[in-house]
Amino acid sequence: MSKKHYKDEDVKRQSAEDIETAGERSTENDSGNAGEQEVPSEEQTSSQDASGESMEEETSSRKEENAELVQLKDKYLRTLAEYENFRKRSEKEKAQMFELGAKSIIEQLLPVVDNFERALEHISEEEKENSFVKGVEGIYKQIQKMFSDCDIQAIEAVGQKFDPALHNAVMTEEEGDAEEDTVTADLQKGYTYRGNVVRHSMVKVKK
Known part of the structure; x- marks a missing residue:
């Protein structure tokens, strides 16, 4: 075989190796990129933690405000x-x-x-x-x-049944046609003010 033929074979072999090597590097790069996307960075984690703490603080603050309002x-x-x-x-x-x-x-x-x-x-x-x-x-x-x-009213006495809440018996009599415990004479008028006794009637009562 000629030297030219050997050279062509070497070139083809070298090209195939280069292509394979490039493919492996591309695969490694893709795998590396995929790994970087799946794992969150420390900044993202810190941001999420801070957001959660902020929500908890806000909820706690609202509870305190509601308690104060109550x-x-x-x-x-x-x-x-x-x-x-x-x-x-x-x-x-x-x-x-x-x-x-x-x-x-x-x-x-x-x-x-x-x-x-x-x-x-x-x-x-x-x-x-x-x-x-x-x-x-x-x-x-x-x-x-x-x-x-x-509303100052005189208390009715004569002819009425004796009522100690209204009348004050200062004299009694046994004769006469009046019924027992009936007021026969009003010796001094009694008065009420708005229904309450201001002065009792001084009366004579049949016994």
């Missing part, structure tokens, strides 16, 4: 209830003070009314035409109207 709401409701109780108590005390003050004034007025009634009872028919007497009657009527407007 406490504030509870405190507000308790304060509101205390204020409402204070308001009601103040109104009740004010009403009681007003009632006591009104009762005290009425008690002081009643003897004046008693005197007006006694004076008018002893006026004769002739004296009723007197201008002074008419003035007294006018004042008495004004007092009666004021009592009515303020």
Whole structure:
């Protein structure tokens, strides 16, 4: 065989080896690239950890905020209830003070009314035409109207069954046609203010 033939064979063999070597290198590079894609870098791992911690912190913060809101709401409701109780108590005390003050004034007025009634009872028919007497009657009527407007009522006594809550028996009688425990005479009028007794009636009772 000629030298030229040997040279051609060597060239073909060398080319085949080069191609094979290049293929192996390409395969190694592909494998290396695939490995790099599958394994996350340290930066990616740190970023994911930081993101998870941030979410946990945010959730914890929201829970704390919700707990604070619940406490504030509870405190507000308790304060509101205390204020409402204070308001009601103040109104009740004010009403009681007003009632006591009104009762005290009425008690002081009643003897004046008693005197007006006694004076008018002893006026004769002739004296009723007197201008002074008419003035007294006018004042008495004004007092009666004021009592009515303020819900101050005279207690009914004569002919009523004796009631210790309304009447104070200072005299008794056994004769007469009245039934037992019936009031036969009203010696001094009693009065109520808004349904509460200001002064008991002083009465005579049949026994």
